[in-house]
Amino acid sequence: MASIRFDRVTKKFGEFTAVSDLDLEMGDGEFICLLGPSGCGKTTTLRMIAGLETPTSGRVHIGERDVTFMHPKDRRISMVFQDYALYPHMNLADNIAYPLKVRGESETKRHARAREVADVLKIGHLLERMPSQISGGQQQRTSLARALVYPSDVYLFDEPLSNLDAKLRLEARGFLNHLQRDMGMTAVYVTHDQAEAMALATRIAVMDAGKVVQYAPPLEVYRRPATTFVANFVGNPPMNLLPVEAMVADGNVQLKAEGLSAAPLPVSRAAARALDGNTKLTLGVRPEHLTIARGGEENTISGALFANENMGPETLVTLERDDAARFTARIFTDESLALRGTVKLGFASEHVHLFDPGGTRLPMDHESA
């Protein structure tokens, strides 16, 4: 096992900059998720650890070794590919044992080891089959087995669950979580699914346009998203964002917007300084922090009912405001809500997020600066 370090790494493809001036440290035994939309540079970052791409500038280290220009085969890594890359002309046993074959292990040894790993992954009974004869979930496990069959410093995952259907994905996610707890491997995991990142990671690096926007443990990313981009990306449904006018007076900030009734918010000195002169802010509230207003809430927002979707344990209530912006509340009830016309939603001040015009989050008073 080993740590990984990116030192001012830039990767360009022709004119296009995929990764820009990246500094990143991943600790030994950590499970790092690279999270972001397609084209954000997360896969390129992973492939530079694997050696399948070479940085245009900067250095990459695995442990104490500078691996920037090292061939993939010499890096002591394992990788699970998005399309699994199972060799169609080999049965599962030979597929799983292939890394041992290129290491010169004897046939008996490598098949014994392949069986061992396959048994752990519950595919031991399929070893004689060809990849085309097994299901997608089994193919995924086979490619995982091939990555686990030999000891590696680092385990790399390139969207390994994205080709599975929703149910299998949950199951495989749980299994990966279990595996990580068991082995304590150093892993880097690329995904565009925020739930996967939340469930698996020790730390998440949220990427956008070739840069890391936030690098923090999952709950920190959830509780204090560094930017509106992160706020929008993490959480399902995403955080509600609303442009507001702000006025600072007596260490408090007063928010104003159509249909919004907000209590004065105490802001930190740092935030007040950051606020200085900025009157146009973005207010953020997560759907799960909104309730149907019954009176007495610190803050409320109102709008015309747009949709009312009951999904069993929870109901999504969406309002449409005059400026066509929508506001969604996630109400935890298994009763159907009889709503019509204008609806008022309430939320507590401790759940308010504020972002400056550049989209950067302002530290709130109740948080340590």
Add this chain to the structure above:
Amino acid sequence: MRSFSLLSRSAGAAFLTPAGLLIGAFVIAPFFWVIYVSFTNRTLLGRTAMNPDFVGFANYFSLFDAASFFTRGEFGFSLILTVQFVLLSALAGQAALGMLLAWMLQSVPKSLKRLTEAVVIAAWILPEVVVAFAWFAFLDYENGTLNMIMDALGLPPGDWLLSFPFWVIVVFNTWRGTAFSMMLFNSAFSSIPPSYFQAADVAGATSWQKFRDIGLPLIRGHVVTDLILITMWTFNVFTPFLLTSGGPSYRTEILPIYTYRVAFRDFEFGKGAAVGVIVMLINLVFALFYLWVTRRRAKGVAA
């Protein structure tokens, strides 16, 4: 190693070398060599075999000599014959018949479709010498299948290879090559979603209307591809030689056969090379047109 790739640049160059040498020696070198030889009086035997003289455009002048240009057995006659051959056997023959067959095959019973395809494709895949020999037997004056049929129909027999040699090679080449157009159009038609035609059926369209309004416009690109390819192939086809040797009295001497006779029967390599250059120029025009069409299509400008 500065930049990772699956195959390094030097290994890639090594991988390309064997193919590169073969193509260089037997495709690219001949291209330039034929241009060079066409400016000499090179022959097979004698002094000019070893030390040919540079004769400038003499070979070209003799090809385009106005006095004999249209005479049988001369270049102009052969060129015009070839154009007629291409127009009749490739465009009017193979493409039209292939289109008709492909369209009809969309709506005939499966077994009839497979049987017809098998026969048409057999004419195309059998070795050229074999089909030429089969046609010899077919056209034989005394006992041939064709005259047998003529007899059964109460028509007079014909000595086809002597009386209508040009029409024989036109029909022969149509018969030989229709399979390609048929298969190309067939796969083009089957790639059109059936719902397009079903919608027309529901609206009460006839087969001709469906062909004109839906089928043909949607496979326009394939038609262009087909026409260019079969024109080029027919322009260069040597197979009629096996049936007629270019005769009788040069009446089926299309350009490839003409080139062969000038170079390998009359041993005038310089003149043969000049014909080769002209044929290659014509090929080049078609090939460039084809590349232009396919690239334009790849960019999504045309259908």
Add this chain to the structure above:
Amino acid sequence: MTRYLNLYFTRIGFSVLTALVGVLFALPLVWFIFAPFNPRAEMGLAIPDPFSLSNFETVFGNRFALRGLWNSLVQSVGGVILVGAGATLASYALSRSPIPGKNVITYILLLFSSVVSGSAAMVPIFLIVNGIGLIDTQIAVILVFAGGLLPTAMFILRDFIDSIPKSYEESAMVAGASPVQAFFDVALPVIRPGIVVVVVWAFVNIWGSFLIPFILLRSSEKMPAAVAIYSFYSEAGTPIVTLLAAYSLLYSLPVIILYLFVSWKFGFRFFGGIKA
């Protein structure tokens, strides 16, 4: 109602017309189906009575005829090995290595190969082969075919390799394989179906070709079956029809079998696009 009658009659009309065209296409070949099995075959169409394989015995007793088939085999297999190996290596390089301008290379080669046809370039091909002293050798026929077929073979195979995910080789390398190991253990087996198609295509092309061996070979000892058949029916005063019919059928068999093999394995259409 009339609408469905209309469809119904269209179907019947098309079936009749299709059957008619099919019969017309079959006519020139009907003789060729019976004559090989008729010990008294002439140019006339006749049902063999009795059905006999004696014509094939005649072929197997004719040294010149057998020699022709053997030469066809030598030239086709030789050409196929060069085309298969050369095209596999070259198209793999064109697909996977960072050689600059590789798309342009592919297109220029394709352009050359369609411009330099056998009939346009017969003079320089003869002169080049003559110049390197290979006239009247089988190796000359093999080399000329290999050069002529390689550009198209490379084009077909490159398309095929481009459609194969790079993750096969990448995963092998991450797992510890060298580029050479990844090529032989993983890439080559995955590309094999494409190579089979190219090899079959090249074989059928060389096996059936007449012009190139016709101009490059002189001694009857080296003639492939194509040239042998031509000389049987063009030079001999009256062709020995019995021998020739059976011989032609034997000579056609590999092509027919390969065609059936490819259409069984890859479907009709695939073969359609690649015979040129």
